[in-house]
Amino acid sequence: MIIRKEERALKTSDFNFDLPQELIAQTPIEDRSASRLMVLDKETGEIEHKIFRDIKEYLKPGDCLVLNDTRVIPARLIGEKVDTGGKIEFLLLKRNTDDTWESLVKPGKRAKIGTKFSFGGGKLIGEVVGMADEGARIIKFHYDGIFEEILDELGNMPLPPYITEKLExxxxxxxxxxxxxxxxxxxxxxxxxxxxxxxEIKEMGVDIAFVTLHVGLGTFRPVKVDDVLNHEMHSEFYMVTQEAADKINKAKENGNRVICVGTTSCRTIESAAEEDGHMTAKSGWTNIFIYPGYKFKVLDNLITNFHLPESTLIMLVSALCGREHVLNAYNEAIKERYRFFSFGDAMFIK
Incomplete structure (x- = not known):
């Protein structure tokens, strides 16, 4: 990607905004599709206020809606050190082999190489066998049975730190x-x-394409460098099937729109596409970082939530419709008491 001279001046602080703590959604609303929907025109910055199920009004036959069908694993494990009984918390980040995982461990000082930890009264034993990036550990698990079933029984959902209420x-x-x-x-x-x-969306003649990107926690971390260009993204595994590629290509060839649901779907197709925007079946690891100045190869429109200040996600949204439009829309959302972040309300960038 060619970076124009003015883009080198992008500062992380350019993507900051003041969010009242009470607007951070702590729980999901009962009816998923009854959340609020802000519709933002990426060209004019014009804003409309809707309910999420009204999204149908903005979709047309022949459009392709791209969804990320990844599934969250209950990756937070609470256990104890085998020899002392000291409490420990694991957060599984990335599977390396069937039984080895990169994990964040709290408190880290208890997780020296060779140390063993017990979960569920010994149903699962984790042994530290190595070190990974940014203080993470390589953990080898020992167990009887099927790992996924044990994890489902013992693990908790890895909710973001800004959600402090228990998920029922x-x-x-x-x-x-x-x-x-x-x-x-x-x-x-x-x-x-x-x-x-x-x-209902399918019945309208909208094609739905499923892609997969396994979301890592790095996606949500705030950018810690002053100059945006110095930020390094974590890599995440993605997969695009031939069926999904065909649906996306068909929409583009017929002059219809490709609308991604979420920044992860966007990053998947932009990673997998050829320079001319053509899609083929593909899988691999991506650390694509999209910020203002990026030229989208495939994406036309985006359905997204309201993101953290100074995050790579608000930078991606700003790449699509401009930083000023985005910050103006966020200020409007705050004024109108929209709910923010994971369990919050949605935005459609048309």
């Missing part, structure tokens, strides 16, 4: 179309869809 129902941090286990966080723009709404 695990499935509310999953999209209704989640399929492939592997994420440390939900692709939250998809949480607004119900099966009924998706069926």
């Amino acid at each position: 129902e695990k499935e509310r941090y999953q999209t209704v179309y989640s399929k492939h286990n592997g994420s440390a966080a939900a692709p939250t723009a998809g949480l607004h869809f119900t099966n009924e709404l998706l069926e």
Whole structure:
């Protein structure tokens, strides 16, 4: 990607805004599709206020809606050190082999190489076998049975740190179309869809393409460098099937729109596409970082949530419709008491 001279001046602080703490949504609303929807015109900055199920008004036959069908694993494990009984918390980030995982461990000083930890009264034993990036540990697990079933029994949903209330129902941090286990966080723009709404959208003649990107926690971390260009993204695994590629290509060839649900779907197709925007079946690891100045190869429009200040996510949204339009829309959302972040309200950038 060619970076124009003025883009080198982008500062992380350019993407800051003041958010009242009480607007951070702590729990999901009962009806997924009843959340609020802000519609933002990417060219003019004009704003409309709707309900999420009104998204149908903005979709047309022939459009392709791209959804990330990753499934969040209950990746937070609470256990104890085998020899001393000291409390420990693991957060599983990335599976390396069947039984080895990169994990964040708290408190880290207890997690020296060779140390063993017990979960569920010994149903699962984790042994530190190595070190990974940014203080993470390589953990080898020992168990009898099927790892996924044990994790489902013992693990908790890895909710972001800004959500302090307990989640009563695990499935509310999953999209209704989640399929492939592997994420440390939900692709939250998809949480607004119900099966009924998706069926209605299909009946309108909108194509639905499923891609997979296993979301890592790095996606949500604030950028810690002053100059945006010095930020390094964590890599995440993605997969695009031939069926999804064909649907996306068909929409583009017929002059219709490709509309991504969430920044993760956007990053998946932009990573997988050829320079001319053509899609083929592909999988691999991506650390794509999209910020103002980026030229989208495939994406036309985006359904997304309201993101953290100074995050890579608000930078991606700003790349699509301009930083000033985005910050103006966020200020309007604050004024109108929209709910922010994972369990919050949605925005459609048209």
